[in-house]
Amino acid sequence: MMFQDVVIVIPAYEPDDRLLELLKNIRDKENQMFDIILVDDGSGADFAPLFAIAQSNYACHLQRHADNKGKGRALKTAISYILDNFPNAKGIVTIDSDGQHTYEDMMKCLAEFLQHPDSLVLGVRTFEKSVPLRSKFGNLLTRDVLGAMTGMNVSDTQTGLRVIPMSWLPKLLTVEGERYEFEMNMLLEAKEDNILICEVGIATIYLDENQSSHFDAIRDSIRIYKVFFKYIFSALFSFLVDIVAFTILISLFNGLSFSAVTLASILARAISSVVNFTLNHKVVFKRGQSNSAIKYFTLVVVQIVLSSLLVTVLGNALTTLPISLVKILVDGTLFFVSYFVQKHLIFSGGENEG
Known part of the structure; x- marks a missing residue:
């Protein structure tokens, strides 16, 4: 596999000249090696000239949304286009349009992908004192919540620089989320599908205190944390x-013998386990049952055995x-x-390499 087997995807909403600088940097260093899919996520007529330049000067395949649908939908639009038009590609690399990601960091992630072609590669940032507070707090909080809830160890949950294997793209079209929450749900899907997550350290770039970001601190955070x-x-x-x-059953059995407690525990846990598993797969993650069952x-x-005995x-x-x-x-x-066992011994899917 070569670098050119990977298609670049750039979702953009009301971009500025930093998008053109990124495209120029890519083309100056690699000429026409990469196919680039640029998605205009409903930016409007005022931004049409900029997208026209991107298309004509830098040979981008331009996809348009009539109105703003969100980053998740923009990525899905690009994925659908790639599946239809680039069936021989080996993967895609997603990169933001606002100048936060560099050509050099993109190539570092691609080099890692060449070593692990079936993995999800994340370009991860370090969150030092110079990082805007809202970006630092939001990312670290999401990282810790993800770790606590799923056992996943991901350094940068909100990075937009990702390399994704081609074989996984059809599945991603079914993942819930139309806006920024799609990127979080992608990580959860990686765990569910036992996709190895590899991390590559990249530069931490926030221009103008990240004022150009279209991330809504309230609405988008609610979408991310909803799951x-x-x-x-x-x-x-x-x-x-x-x-x-259990309370109802043990009163019916009228006794505290091991057999009575065990039977009540088995029946109660059978009921609650079916409820929990169904809720997690049909409501929480909205996935069908899999080998995780x-x-x-x-x-x-x-x-059940330990609970009954104790x-x-x-x-x-x-008494x-x-x-x-x-x-x-x-x-x-x-x-x-149980949480410790699930995190460290049983559910090892989606672990990452640094």
């Missing part, structure tokens, strides 16, 4: 279902406590143990 809010709701709701079901329910079985022992030892409270304490502890 995490759904995940938390799913976990809490399923936990509540488990406790209520086998891993998930294997872990559930182990948790609830039986503690329930008979701590002054309601059995439901004992169940909450035991399962609350097992929740953190």
Whole structure:
């Protein structure tokens, strides 16, 4: 595979001369080696001359949206165009139009992709004191939330410089998100599909305190974090279902023997696990069931055995406590143990190389 087997994708909304500077830099150094897909995401008539220059002077394949649809939709438009017109390409590299990414950093990411052609390569920035506060805070918060919720270790969750394998493009067309949240959902999909994530350090460039960014701190943040809010709701709701079901069942069995607690735990966990798995795949991530179901329910079985044993022992030892409270304490502890197991031992898909 050669560099020219990768197609460049540049989504642009109301760009300035920095887009032309980027294109000039690419063409001056590589001439016509790369095919470039430029998506005008509804910038309007005032920006038509700039896109015309990009098309005529720098041989860009121009795709247009009649109105602004968002970065996610712009990337999907480019992906659809590439699948139809460049079937022999090996991958795409996405790069922002606002001057945050350089030709040199793009080539570093492509060099990494040549070594790992089936991976998702991210050009990651370091967030030092010179980085605008809103950009630094937002990215670090998203990184930590992603790590806490999924166990993924991604240094820069919001980077727009990415190299994506061609074989994965059809799947990305089905990923939810029309705006900036699409890039976050792409990372979640990488974990689900066991796509290796490779990181390449790049320059951290913020021009004019990042004033040219079209990122809406409130609306776009809500879109990005929506999946995490759904995940938390799913976990809490399923936990509540488990406790209520266990309380009802143990009262019907009228006993605290190991067999009674085990049977109540199995039935309660069976109900809550189906609820949790269904919510995660149909509501939270909106994906069909996959091989993750086998891993998930294997872990559930182990948790049921441990929960039953501990609830039986503690329930008979701590007779002054309601059995439901004992169940909450035991399962609350097992929740953190389960999280550690999922993060480090079971769900290893989407891990990254630095």
